[in-house]
């Protein structure tokens with residue numbers, strides 16, 4: 001049987017239906033608008049790709065794709081073909097991929113984390129400048145991670161971009177959830193999204209703090225300490 005290709009309004013041939021960002025957003029938890037408002041973003045500031053398929057092992061269950069970055073490889077495998085085509089047709093916009101199976105409060109926290117990366121991108125005239133430094137910091141920290149990756153989540157989460165994104169998730173969920181729920185979730189696999197971080201998110205200073213990590217020699221010192229971590233300190237990261 002021939003594939004039923006559909007030509008959508010954006011002139012893309014899409015195999016399994018036209019992509020509609022508004023329809024995609026409606027698949028998110030009912031509090032999506034509250035999450036977006038908390039980040040002071042509009043729907044047009046970000047394209048969101050919710051998927052239900054279980055991602056391959058080791059692939060983050062939520063991810064921010066900065067403008068200019070193609071959605072390819074393992075990250076793309078969980079998306080529908082229309083989502084994948086749309087994500088790469090809008091390569092010059094901020095995009096978020098999120099696995100929407102599981103507990104709603106965890107999905108909400110992940111969404112707020114990823115939206116903080118959008119806020120960071122939009123906080124400067126050209127986000128490429130900042131995210132190039134961010135990528136360099138991740139590569140530098142990554143050079144201290146061996147085959148046994150335990151402890152590596154600590155390194156990831158001390159990078160100011162990540163610490164701020166986690167803090168933003170915590171600040172929002174603290175408003176939405178009860179104290180007992182926050183405490184329960186803080187002890188879970190996703191706990192880093194539900195614990196008070198070292199500071200409140202501050203997009204006005206995050207670039208300066210990121211540059212300070214590079215210039216201070218902190219990468220080597222923090223990495224050496226984190227490699228002492230036992231599995232109990234392993235923190236899942238996004």
Ligand SMILES: [Zn+2]
Pocket residue numbers: 113114117161162165238
């Ligand atoms: Zn992140």
